[in-house]
Amino acid sequence: MGKPDAEGHGPSDGLPDLPPEWGRVVVPDDASALADEAAQIRRELRRAAGRTGPHRALVLPMVVLLVALLTTLAGLIAVTLPRANRGTDRPTLRPSSPPPALTGRALPALDLVDAGQAPVPLRGLLPAMIILVDGCPCPAVVTEAVAAAPAGVTVVTVTGGRAAAPPPVHGVRALADPAGGLRSFLGQPARPGTAAALLVDRAGTVTRALPELGPIDAYRGDLTALAA
Template structure:
C-alpha cells in the first residue's frame, strides 16, 4: 500500500532496492536526468544489443519520473475542501421584522442612574446609539417628530449619550442590561444607529436598521401621534 503525501493521498510504493527516492517540488528539476536518458539512447543506438542493456535502468528511471509527476500533481491539484480555506463572511442581515410585536417592559436608566420605564414614554421613536451617537440624525428625528411623540436615545452600558446641541427635547437613557438590543436581535454596528417606532399601545410599527434622512420615515413618525 502506498504512503500518504502531506494531504493524506496515497502514492505508489517503489521497490526497496531502489533506495530513497526524493520527489522534487518542481518537475523541471529532473531535466538533467532526462538529458542523460537522451544521451544514453543515442549511444545505445550505435551498439548491438545496446537497447536491451539499457532497458531495465531506463524503465526504472521512467517509473521514477512518472511517480514524481504524480506526486507533484497530487500536491498542487486544486481541491475544493482544503483545510486552510477561510469561510466567506456572511453579509449583514437587517433585523427580523418586529412590526406588530409588543415592546417589552424594560427599565432603562437616566443620567442620574434612576430607573425609567421605557413603555412610559410612548408613543416614541427609540434610537439605539450604542454604535454611533449620530447627533445629526437624532436632530433630524426631533425636528420631524410631531407633538406628543417622544424621541428617545438609548446608549449601551450605564453612560447616557450626550444630547445634540439645542435639542433638550431628546430623552437620553442608557440600557445597562442590554435588553433593548437583545429584543432587536442584532449587535450594534459601528457608525450606525438603529431606530424603532412604537405606538402608544406599545406595538412596534417599524424598525429602521440604519437610521437615515427623516424623509424615509416621516409618515410613519407622524402616524404615531394619531
C-alpha cells in the same frame, strides 16, 4: 572440419592472434554447428531480461504517481497562499438588515436608567422613536428626528453602559441600557458611525426597524403614523 587455432596448432589464414586465456578455439566450417551455442546465449539473454523486467515495469507508475503528487501540492499552495492585491476588486459591503420578524413584534418590558441612575420603564414612554446611539451619537440625524416627530411621540436616545449620553437637542429623552436588552432585541451589534432606531406605537408593537438611521424622508410616514 575445424582449422587450427592461434596457439600454433595450425595456420590462422590471416586472422589476428586471439588472447591466450581463451584457450583452444575451433572455428567450424559450417555455421550451423554453432546453433546450440546461439540458442543457449538467447536463453541467457531472456533470463537476464526477465530478471530486470519487473524493475523497469515499476518505473512508469512511479513517474505518474510523482506527477500527480506534485500537481496536488501545487493546487494546495495556490489555495492557501493569500491572494495578491487586485486593485479595485473588493467585496461590496452591504448594510445589515433587521430580522424580518422584528416588525410587528411586541417591545420587551425593559427598564432603562436615566442620568441619575433612576429606572425608567421603556414602555411608559410610548409611542416613541427609540434611537440606539451606542455606535454613534449622530446628533444630525437625532435632531432631524426630533424636528419631524409629531406631538405626543417621544424621541428616546439609548446608549450602552450605565451612563446616559447628554441629549444633542432639546426634547430628547436620554437613557442608558446597562444590560444591553434593547440591542439584544434588535439582534444586531452596534456599528461605529451608525445609529439604529425602532419605531413603536402606543400598544407596544414595533412598526418599523431601522438598522441604519438615514434621512428623515426614509421613515417620515412611519414616524407620523405613531401619533394616530
